[in-house]
Amino acid sequence: MGQYSVFDIVGPIMIGPSSSHTAGAARLGYMVKKIVGDGIKKVYFYLHGSFAKTYNGHGTDKALLAGIMGYHPDDERIRDAFSLVHDAGIEYEFLEADLGDVHPNTVKMKVIMDTGEQWEITGSSVGAGKIKIIKINTMEVDFDGEYTSLIIYHIDRPGIVANITAILARYGVNIAFMKLFREKKGCKAILILETDESIEQKAIEEIRQNKNIELAKVIEPI
Amino acid sequence: MEWTTGTELVEFCNQKKCHIYEAIVIQEQKNYERTAEEIYNQMRTNLQVMRDSVNSIFEDQSMYEKKGKIIGGEAKKLRTRYRKEVPLCGMTMAKAISYALATMETNATMGKIVAAPTAGSCGILPALLLSVEETHHISEQSLVNGLLTAGAIGTIIAKHATLSGAEGGCQAEVGSASAMGAAALIEMMEGTPIQAMHGAAIALKNLMGLVCDPIAGLVEAPCSKRNAIGTANALISAEMALAGIESVIPFDEVVSAMYQVGRLMPCTLRETAEGGVAATPTGKKIKREIFSKNK
Numbered sequence: 001m002g003q004y005s006v007f008d009i010v011g012p013i014m015i016g017p018s019s020s021h022t023a024g025a026a027r028l029g030y031m032v033k034k035i036v037g038d039g040i041k042k043v044y045f046y047l048h049g050s051f052a053k054t055y056n057g058h059g060t061d062k063a064l065l066a067g068i069m070g071y072h073p074d075d076e077r078i079r080d081a082f083s084l085v086h087d088a089g090i091e092y093e094f095l096e097a098d099l100g101d102v103h104p105n106t107v108k109m110k111v112i113m114d115t116g117e118q119w120e121i122t123g124s125s126v127g128a129g130k131i132k133i134i135k136i137n138t139m140e141v142d143f144d145g146e147y148t149s150l151i152i153y154h155i156d157r158p159g160i161v162a163n164i165t166a167i168l169a170r171y172g173v174n175i176a177f178m179k180l181f182r183e184k185k186g187c188k189a190i191l192i193l194e195t196d197e198s199i200e201q202k203a204i205e206e207i208r209q210n211k212n213i214e215l216a217k218v219i220e221p222i
Numbered sequence: 223m224e225w226t227t228g229t230e231l232v233e234f235c236n237q238k239k240c241h242i243y244e245a246i247v248i249q250e251q252k253n254y255e256r257t258a259e260e261i262y263n264q265m266r267t268n269l270q271v272m273r274d275s276v277n278s279i280f281e282d283q284s285m286y287e288k289k290g291k292i293i294g295g296e297a298k299k300l301r302t303r304y305r306k307e308v309p310l311c312g313m314t315m316a317k318a319i320s321y322a323l324a325t326m327e328t329n330a331t332m333g334k335i336v337a338a339p340t341a342g343s344c345g346i347l348p349a350l351l352l353s354v355e356e357t358h359h360i361s362e363q364s365l366v367n368g369l370l371t372a373g374a375i376g377t378i379i380a381k382h383a384t385l386s387g388a389e390g391g392c393q394a395e396v397g398s399a400s401a402m403g404a405a406a407l408i409e410m411m412e413g414t415p416i417q418a419m420h421g422a423a424i425a426l427k428n429l430m431g432l433v434c435d436p437i438a439g440l441v442e443a444p445c446s447k448r449n450a451i452g453t454a455n456a457l458i459s460a461e462m463a464l465a466g467i468e469s470v471i472p473f474d475e476v477v478s479a480m481y482q483v484g485r486l487m488p489c490t491l492r493e494t495a496e497g498g499v500a501a502t503p504t505g506k507k508i509k510r511e512i513f514s515k516n517k
Contacts (some may be wrong), residue, residue, distance in 0.1 A: 001378030003381075004252060004376075004377040004380045004381060005253070006246050006250050006261070006265075006370060006373035006374065006376075006377060007264060007265075007268075007373070008377075008380070009267055009338070009339045009372075009373045009377055009380060009385070009402075010265065010338050010339070010347065010373040010376065011268055011336055011337060011338070011467055012334050012336075012337065013267070013268065013271050013334060013335075013337075014334070014335065014336075014337055014341065015332055015333070015334055015335075015442040016328065016329030016330060016331070016332055016333060016334075016335050016341050016344070016441070017329045017330050017332065017340050017341060017440065017442070018289070018341055018342070019341045019342075019443050020388075021338050022332070023337070023341070032501060043503060050439070053439065054438075054439040054440070054495075056513070057291060057438060057439060057440050057512060057513070058439075058440065058441070059332050062332070076333075076334055078332060079331075079332045090448075122503050126250060127299070127386050127387065127388065127389075128337065128339075128340065128385070129337065145281075203224060
């Protein structure tokens with residue numbers, strides 16, 4: 001097994017009662033919020049396995065909604081998420097679903113934006129408040145939000161990765177992990193980079209100049 | 223020099239003539255490129271959240287009214303008793319178990335806690351530290367050192383076994399927290415690193431085989447009172463180790479034994495709420511009542 005920080009053991013600071021059902025759920029909602037950005041109109045939460053069975057008992061529903069509003073897992077407003085999400089004008093629905101052969105604590109979030117744009121993001125709460133995003137729209141992915149994550153939606157063409165990594169190198173950003181996923185050759189692809197340093201806005205703007213890149217988003221770890 | 227086992231940790235401390243908390247700070251500095259000051263400060267923040275998670279149950283009237291779905295009000299009952307009577311198990315332990323229940327009540331009402339190592343076992347470390355602070359006049363720095371010591375023990379268990387109830391049952395959560403707490407107490411009472419390892423080994427052995435069987439799947443019962451036993455167990459284990467009593471089986475071997483026992487445990491006894499007290503007629507009735515109310 002890997003390396004543990006003393007703060008993985010004595011910590012994290014979180015809102016109870018369950019690290020996987022509450023803190024992990026809040027973090028999953030938060031990741032989705034960071035991926036889709038502002039202007040969420042409605043979210044459908046498809047709850048699988050243990051999430052589906054016990055979500056109201058553990059406040060998983062409140063935690064997911066709080067995350068969608070951008071609150072961190074240690075934010076005491078999680079308790080009042082229902083009234084706050086109402087004030088924020090975000091609609092929601094919780095549905096039980098069988099998402100197949102996935103971790104027992106998994107949720108698929110279908111997000112409808114004010115613009116009509118739609119996202120489908122699936123993630124699992126894998127224990128101790130840690131999470132894993134396993135699917136973004138049609139693409140199977142795998143990242144955990146423990147590092148600064150750079151998510152790049154692009155068209156599968158030669159040289160894209162070289163272009164991006166060269167820009168990051170110039171800004172002194174070290175890549176800890178890098179994963180590339182594509183639907184098929186020459187089609188939509190996602191590149192996920194996890195970095196040791198945070199990434200300056202200027203670097204992101206340079207990356208966005210590549211015409212084959214549709215979207216580049218940075219998610220800071222929480 | 224790296225350390226990943228209890229034996230290596232004790233060797234490291236002996237060579238460098240340092241405490242366990244210094245050993246973990248050195249490791250943390252190296253692995254995460256942080257200063258010692260940052261590490262101590264972050265742990266001090268954790269201590270403050272622990273303090274609030276205990277105190278809010280006793281001080282904040284509105285919080286107290288908000289009960290969990292099963293538990294609530296127990297910490298205050300204990301306090302009423304130890305203030306009026308001479309506690310059967312002594313003041314330190316009476317206060318400690320009351321604080322353990324308080325933290326678990328805060329957790330059940332969606333309050334802020336420090337997972338230590340998990341939310342289901344979050345009552346033990348605050349209970350031990352804050353009760354001993356009152357009865358034995360421990361300084362805040364010493365409490366922070368105690369938390370770091372506990373964390374060091376936890377990293378070893380996480381690496382060589384598990385801290386998750388779903389994987390290893392309650393012994394992995396409350397058992398580990400109790401072992402971590404015993405080591406912290408020994409450190410705060412100026413025991414040696416080897417005594418801390420004996421205390422942790424004794425504590426983990428005493429709770430070996432403990433199943434995870436949460437009623438209705440909630441982190442409330444029997445979790446809350448198991449935090450009380452984990453707290454009491456840390457106190458008696460530390461008391462023995464400080465008296466020079468050794469664990470017959472060394473810490474590292476106890477950790478792997480705990481992991482093996484966890485693997486042998488059927489799934490029904492690992493956080494699925496399908497066995498143990500969760501599967502009793504009363505356990506099932508409580509579950510039905512809670513979930514029919516919510517729908």
